[in-house]
Amino acid sequence: MDDRFNTTAGWVLFAGVIALGLSAIGSRLYHADNPESSEEGGYIIEGAAESGGGDAGPSLATLLATGDAAAGEKNFAKCSACHTVNQGGANGIGPNLYAVIGTGIGKHAPGFAYSSALSGHGGVWDYEAMDAWLKSPRAFANGTKMSFAGLSKPEDRANMILFMHANGGGPAFPVPEAPAAEAPEGDAAVPADGAVEAEVPAEEAPAE
Secondary structure, three states, X not given: OHHHHHHHHHHHHHHHHHHHHHHHHHHHHHOOOOHHHOEOOEXXXXXXXXXXXXXXXXXXXXXXXXXXXXXXXXXXXXXXXXXXXXXXXXXXXXXXXXXXXXXXXXXXXXXXXXXXXXXXXOOEOXXXXXXXXXXXXXXXXXXXXXXXXXXXXXXXXXXXXXXHHHOOOOOOOOOOOOOXXXXXXXXXXXXOOOOOOXXXXXXXXXXX
Protein backbone atom coordinates (compact mmCIF):
# COMPACT_ATOMS: atom_id res chain seq x y z
CA MET A 1 0.00 0.00 0.00
CA ASP A 2 2.71 2.43 1.00
CA ASP A 3 4.84 1.40 -2.01
CA ARG A 4 1.95 2.08 -4.43
CA PHE A 5 1.21 5.43 -2.80
CA ASN A 6 4.85 6.44 -2.91
CA THR A 7 5.15 5.37 -6.55
CA THR A 8 2.01 7.30 -7.56
CA ALA A 9 3.09 10.39 -5.62
CA GLY A 10 6.51 10.20 -7.24
CA TRP A 11 5.02 10.11 -10.75
CA VAL A 12 2.68 12.99 -9.98
CA LEU A 13 5.57 15.05 -8.64
CA PHE A 14 7.67 14.16 -11.68
CA ALA A 15 4.85 15.18 -14.04
CA GLY A 16 4.51 18.48 -12.21
CA VAL A 17 8.22 19.19 -12.56
CA ILE A 18 8.07 18.41 -16.31
CA ALA A 19 5.03 20.70 -16.80
CA LEU A 20 6.71 23.53 -14.91
CA GLY A 21 9.84 23.17 -16.99
CA LEU A 22 7.92 23.19 -20.29
CA SER A 23 6.02 26.30 -19.19
CA ALA A 24 9.26 28.12 -18.40
CA ILE A 25 10.77 27.13 -21.75
CA GLY A 26 7.64 28.21 -23.61
CA SER A 27 7.55 31.60 -21.93
CA ARG A 28 11.17 32.22 -22.88
CA LEU A 29 10.57 31.25 -26.50
CA TYR A 30 7.39 33.27 -27.05
CA HIS A 31 7.86 36.09 -24.50
CA ALA A 32 4.38 35.44 -23.13
CA ASP A 33 5.13 37.38 -19.95
CA ASN A 34 6.67 40.38 -21.71
CA PRO A 35 4.03 43.08 -22.35
CA GLU A 36 6.37 44.85 -24.77
CA SER A 37 6.42 41.86 -27.10
CA SER A 38 2.90 42.57 -28.37
CA GLU A 39 0.81 45.60 -29.15
CA GLU A 40 -2.57 45.73 -27.40
CA GLY A 41 -2.37 41.95 -27.01
CA GLY A 42 -2.18 41.39 -30.78
CA TYR A 43 0.54 40.29 -33.12
CA ILE A 44 3.05 42.75 -34.56
CA ILE A 45 3.15 42.18 -38.31
CA GLU A 46 6.50 43.21 -39.70
CA GLY A 47 6.21 45.71 -42.52
CA ALA A 48 2.50 46.45 -41.99
CA ALA A 49 3.17 50.06 -41.03
CA GLU A 50 5.31 50.48 -44.12
CA SER A 51 2.75 49.27 -46.65
CA GLY A 52 2.89 51.17 -49.88
CA GLY A 53 6.66 51.50 -49.69
CA GLY A 54 9.06 50.72 -52.47
CA ASP A 55 8.77 52.79 -55.60
CA ALA A 56 7.09 56.01 -54.49
CA GLY A 57 6.48 57.12 -58.07
CA PRO A 58 7.13 60.58 -59.55
CA SER A 59 7.88 63.43 -57.16
CA LEU A 60 5.43 66.26 -56.56
CA ALA A 61 7.69 68.59 -58.58
CA THR A 62 7.52 66.22 -61.55
CA LEU A 63 3.76 65.81 -61.27
CA LEU A 64 3.27 69.58 -61.16
CA ALA A 65 5.49 69.99 -64.23
CA THR A 66 3.55 67.37 -66.21
CA GLY A 67 0.06 67.81 -64.74
CA ASP A 68 -3.12 69.30 -66.19
CA ALA A 69 -5.04 72.16 -64.60
CA ALA A 70 -8.11 71.27 -66.68
CA ALA A 71 -8.18 67.83 -65.09
CA GLY A 72 -7.84 69.55 -61.72
CA GLU A 73 -10.90 71.66 -62.51
CA LYS A 74 -12.92 68.47 -62.99
CA ASN A 75 -11.68 67.19 -59.61
CA PHE A 76 -12.56 70.51 -58.01
CA ALA A 77 -16.20 69.78 -58.80
CA LYS A 78 -16.10 67.57 -55.70
CA CYS A 79 -15.26 70.66 -53.65
CA SER A 80 -17.59 73.20 -55.26
CA ALA A 81 -20.47 72.41 -52.89
CA CYS A 82 -18.43 73.94 -50.05
CA HIS A 83 -15.84 76.20 -51.71
CA THR A 84 -15.69 78.97 -54.29
CA VAL A 85 -12.49 79.64 -56.18
CA ASN A 86 -13.27 82.81 -58.11
CA GLN A 87 -11.81 86.18 -57.15
CA GLY A 88 -14.06 87.90 -54.63
CA GLY A 89 -16.12 84.74 -54.17
CA ALA A 90 -18.06 84.35 -50.96
CA ASN A 91 -17.19 81.97 -48.16
CA GLY A 92 -19.54 79.04 -47.91
CA ILE A 93 -19.34 75.95 -45.75
CA GLY A 94 -15.66 76.25 -46.55
CA PRO A 95 -13.58 79.36 -47.28
CA ASN A 96 -13.11 80.95 -50.68
CA LEU A 97 -9.92 79.54 -52.19
CA TYR A 98 -8.90 82.20 -54.70
CA ALA A 99 -5.13 82.84 -54.41
CA VAL A 100 -4.83 80.50 -51.44
CA ILE A 101 -1.49 79.01 -52.58
CA GLY A 102 1.32 80.63 -50.61
CA THR A 103 -0.87 82.17 -47.87
CA GLY A 104 -0.89 81.35 -44.18
CA ILE A 105 -2.63 78.11 -43.17
CA GLY A 106 -5.95 78.95 -41.55
CA LYS A 107 -5.49 82.66 -42.27
CA HIS A 108 -6.49 83.08 -45.91
CA ALA A 109 -10.18 83.99 -45.94
CA PRO A 110 -11.08 86.96 -43.72
CA GLY A 111 -14.16 86.37 -41.61
CA PHE A 112 -14.21 82.61 -42.06
CA ALA A 113 -14.40 80.59 -38.83
CA TYR A 114 -11.50 78.20 -39.26
CA SER A 115 -11.19 75.30 -36.86
CA SER A 116 -8.48 75.63 -34.22
CA ALA A 117 -6.77 72.66 -35.88
CA LEU A 118 -6.11 74.86 -38.91
CA SER A 119 -5.86 78.34 -37.40
CA GLY A 120 -3.31 77.05 -34.91
CA HIS A 121 -1.43 74.82 -37.35
CA GLY A 122 1.13 77.38 -38.48
CA GLY A 123 3.05 77.48 -41.72
CA VAL A 124 1.91 78.41 -45.21
CA TRP A 125 0.04 76.68 -47.98
CA ASP A 126 3.10 75.78 -50.02
CA TYR A 127 2.87 72.95 -52.53
CA GLU A 128 4.01 70.24 -50.13
CA ALA A 129 1.53 71.34 -47.45
CA MET A 130 -1.32 71.55 -49.96
CA ASP A 131 -0.47 68.09 -51.30
CA ALA A 132 -0.52 66.64 -47.77
CA TRP A 133 -3.81 68.41 -47.01
CA LEU A 134 -5.49 67.14 -50.18
CA LYS A 135 -4.24 63.62 -49.46
CA SER A 136 -5.88 63.51 -46.03
CA PRO A 137 -7.20 66.65 -44.32
CA ARG A 138 -7.66 64.88 -40.99
CA ALA A 139 -4.14 63.47 -41.03
CA PHE A 140 -2.75 66.92 -41.83
CA ALA A 141 -4.79 68.76 -39.19
CA ASN A 142 -6.40 66.42 -36.69
CA GLY A 143 -9.64 68.03 -35.54
CA THR A 144 -10.43 69.89 -38.76
CA LYS A 145 -14.10 70.50 -39.52
CA MET A 146 -13.59 69.47 -43.13
CA SER A 147 -15.14 66.05 -43.75
CA PHE A 148 -13.55 65.45 -47.17
CA ALA A 149 -11.70 62.12 -47.11
CA GLY A 150 -8.98 63.24 -49.51
CA LEU A 151 -7.53 62.33 -52.91
CA SER A 152 -5.52 59.13 -52.88
CA LYS A 153 -3.87 59.53 -56.31
CA PRO A 154 -0.84 61.87 -56.40
CA GLU A 155 -1.72 62.84 -59.99
CA ASP A 156 -5.19 64.03 -58.93
CA ARG A 157 -3.71 66.13 -56.12
CA ALA A 158 -1.14 67.71 -58.44
CA ASN A 159 -3.83 68.55 -61.00
CA MET A 160 -5.98 70.11 -58.28
CA ILE A 161 -3.05 72.24 -57.12
CA LEU A 162 -2.43 73.37 -60.69
CA PHE A 163 -6.08 74.43 -61.01
CA MET A 164 -5.91 76.35 -57.74
CA HIS A 165 -2.67 77.99 -58.90
CA ALA A 166 -4.43 79.01 -62.11
CA ASN A 167 -6.95 80.84 -59.92
CA GLY A 168 -4.83 83.34 -58.06
CA GLY A 169 -1.25 82.28 -58.72
CA GLY A 170 1.30 81.37 -56.09
CA PRO A 171 5.02 80.79 -55.58
CA ALA A 172 7.23 79.40 -58.33
CA PHE A 173 6.78 75.69 -58.87
CA PRO A 174 9.51 73.41 -57.54
CA VAL A 175 12.04 72.28 -60.14
CA PRO A 176 11.87 68.55 -60.95
CA GLU A 177 15.01 66.66 -60.06
CA ALA A 178 17.32 65.75 -62.94
CA PRO A 179 17.30 62.06 -63.89
CA ALA A 180 20.35 60.09 -62.81
CA ALA A 181 23.00 59.87 -65.53
CA GLU A 182 23.56 56.41 -66.94
CA ALA A 183 26.93 55.20 -68.19
CA PRO A 184 27.02 54.56 -71.96
CA GLU A 185 26.79 50.91 -72.93
CA GLY A 186 30.07 49.26 -73.80
CA ASP A 187 32.22 51.40 -71.51
CA ALA A 188 34.62 49.14 -69.70
CA ALA A 189 35.24 49.67 -66.02
CA VAL A 190 38.69 51.10 -65.37
CA PRO A 191 40.59 49.88 -62.28
CA ALA A 192 41.14 52.39 -59.49
CA ASP A 193 44.87 52.71 -60.28
CA GLY A 194 44.13 53.61 -63.89
CA ALA A 195 45.88 50.54 -65.27
CA VAL A 196 44.15 48.66 -68.06
CA GLU A 197 44.92 44.99 -68.39
CA ALA A 198 45.57 44.08 -72.02
CA GLU A 199 44.14 40.87 -73.35
CA VAL A 200 46.72 38.31 -74.48
CA PRO A 201 45.86 36.63 -77.80
CA ALA A 202 45.20 32.93 -77.38
CA GLU A 203 48.05 31.91 -79.67
CA GLU A 204 50.55 34.03 -77.72
CA ALA A 205 49.55 32.87 -74.28
CA PRO A 206 52.44 31.19 -72.50
CA ALA A 207 52.15 27.45 -72.13
CA GLU A 208 51.79 26.12 -68.61
